[in-house]
Amino acid sequence: MPILCIILVLMLSSASSISCCTEHERNCLLQFLAGLSQDGGLAASWRHGTGCCSWEGITCGSMKNEGEVAAVTDVLLGAKKLQGSISPALGSLPGLLRLNLSHNSLSGSLPSEIMSSGSIVILDVSFNGLAGVPTTTGSRLKRRPLQVLNISRNSFHGEIPESIGQLKNLEMLSLGNNNMSGNLPPSLGNCTSLITIDLKFNNFSGDLGKVDFSTLRNLKTLDLLQNSFSGVLPESIYSCSNLTALRLSVNPIHGEISSRIGNLRHLSFLSLTENSLRDIAKAFRALKSSRNLTTLLIGRNFWGEPMPQDEAIESFESIRYLSIYHCSLIGNIPLWLSKLKNLESLDLSNNQLTGAMPSWINSLSNLFYLDLSNNSLTGQIPATLTEMPMLKLDDYEAHLTRQFDLPVYFVGIARQYRTVTSLPALLNFRANIFTGVIPPKIGELKALTRLDFSSNQLQGEIPPSICNLTNLQMLDLSINHLIGPIPEGLNKLNFLSELNISNNDLEGPIPTGGQMSTFSSSSFGGNPKLCGSILAKYCDPVEAVPTVPDISENEYGGKVISAVAFGVFFGIGVLYDQLVLSSYFCPK
Incomplete structure (x- = not known):
């Protein structure tokens, strides 16, 4: 007690x-x-x-x-x-x-x-x-x-x-x-x-080589985004053996990526965007040893160099996010990209790439963000595009749970993304020289939220299946040679907030009473044969859109079969009548 x-x-x-x-x-x-x-x-x-x-x-x-x-x-x-x-x-x-x-x-x-x-x-x-x-x-x-x-x-x-x-x-x-x-x-x-140094978005300057980073053996994150550091990439950084995230983007750093970057065995995030680096082929060779690399952002460098076509990229199997935009690279879309089976986002925009879009694009089973805009790609959009597995899933976000080691910035660094799932499901082929028609089965890519085929030479009608893209928030088909009516089903795309189908050869009345009524005349201008109150151009009665009931494929097929059967029996009946009558009126 x-x-x-x-x-x-x-x-x-x-x-x-x-x-x-x-x-x-x-x-x-x-x-x-x-x-x-x-x-x-x-x-x-x-x-x-x-x-x-x-x-x-x-x-x-x-x-x-x-x-x-x-x-x-x-x-x-x-x-x-x-x-x-x-x-x-x-x-x-x-x-x-x-x-x-x-x-x-x-x-x-x-x-x-x-x-x-x-x-x-x-x-x-x-x-x-x-x-x-x-x-x-x-x-x-x-x-x-x-x-x-x-x-x-x-x-x-x-x-x-x-x-x-x-x-x-x-x-x-x-x-x-x-x-x-x-x-x-x-x-x-x-x-x-x-462990972490974050100095991004300041006005620091000077030669990074004056700092001995080799003593920082515990350093895992170094973020110097958007400053005014100069000189070459300091060799001492390559001694930070525990480094997992390195960002030196938007600095006037020049020179080449040293082969010593392969010493950074744990590196998973590398962003060197908007510097003055050169020799992209050497950069890829240097990065072969970085087998844990998942995010590689090297756009706005290597100005006017050839796109590496024959690099062995087998060691890049971990890459999920790859951005090589705005480099004016010349050449074709390289075959080695097809080996990046974990790739989820690919940005090759604003280069000078030529040739056809490869048909193997559907082999990238995790890809849901593809930006090929502002190049000189030619030929037809391959039908295999509509077989991209991730874009066919209604719940593709459930398969993307990884978080970026550092926030990824877009649109002049006005927007940032911390997780892969925050990126839009996107196809952007704007400003190329694609011909032919929009793939008829484009509507099977139900995950799409942004679709931009503008400023090409596409022909034919807007495929009705596009109305099945119920998650679509932006659609731009402007500046092409599209013909025919605007599909009535676009009215049912309730999430569509940006629409531009201007400067084509579309015709008939603009659908009303649904989502189409939320857009201004600029979305439809440059189509002389279109009419409707949005354009202050009233339609003739003969141009009124008939109401077509929605029918399923089975119903449609059944009605076609019935029509064909009726036609066959009707033809046999007429032929029999002719034979009977001829027995009375023909000479013997």
Whole structure:
């Protein structure tokens, strides 16, 4: 019994030490509250006379910091709709380990007292309106070094200080989407615990070769998208043997991809888009050893070079997302692409590719995004296009669960995709020289959400089966030589929000009363034989579209058979009558 009493006393004393914060900590938190112009309802919880360990967003523990008792270990107030400034008093919380003020509308500067705190391990103030020059000092690192520094999505400016190299335990450095500039300090190579470096969308410049990346053996993600770094790809990067994601896109980096990139055995995401790289054939040879590569984005490089036709790409079996757009590459669509059996997205747009579209396209059983626009491809669109397995599935997203290692950006970096499933199911053959008709069975690709065959030389009618694409959101068949009526069934495509069938030779009335009524005249212009209220051109009564009942294939076949049988019996009857009558009127 006495032992139980002792245990109970210890438990109560432990609970008391955890649940009670000091007067100093309470005052620091109240000073932070006083600096807010919008507190997101915190005032209702943060009341005088109550223990701050019970306040919203506050977590307490039990510890001592240089002889000073401290209770508050976490201030977690992300996405609380807070407005105002950050009080320096938060930096005086002696036991604070984690500070999260992300996804608010805070403004002003990030107090140096917080940056120099001797206890904070995780600091996240991302997605706010903070400004000024962030600073770091070495004094805070003697006891509990900073491991995560995330100040992305603010308006910070200035350079990364040389003192960054004193953050020996820093694992994540995220400064993306700010206005920071200058060269990367060589001392960054001293942060040997770094796993993630995210500096995208800033104005950093200088030669990357001045940073010794070879010391960053733990580095897994390096994202320097859209800065002004120059020079060649630094050789020291190829020593980061644990690197899984590397993005240096939209920088004036030049030269060639070194064969040493094959040392990055774990690399799965590589984006070098919009630099000034050359020798695409050497690049493919260098990447053969990267057998785990799933995402390869190398567009806007290799200007005017031949498309490699005879490269052995057997080692690229893991590739799922391949983009080689806007390079003005010359040649045909290469056969080695047919070996990429896991390929889900292929972008060869804005090149100078010629020849026919290969009939083996349906062998890429996982492909659901294909962009061949703005090339000089000729011949007919192969019928095998309508046999693409992934595009025939109503639930193709269920077969695509992989997430990109880094967000993929589109449309001038105005749109980003984090998962493969967020990409549209797309066929874009715009601005080529395709002839012949639209494949009659195009309607079997039921997964399609975007279809663009515009600016070609296609002929014939719009196939009725296109009305079976019930997931279609965009349809562009403009600037071709299409004839005949607009299929009435287009009215039933309820998700269709973009339509352009202008500049053809279509005729008859524009269907009304459904989805067609939501589009403007520009969707139909340049077809002199079309009529309808949308074009302010009324149709003659003889041009009225007859109402044709929907019938199934079985019903249709049955009616055809009945008609043929009736015709046969009718013909036999007429022939018999002629024979009988001839016996009366013919001479003997």
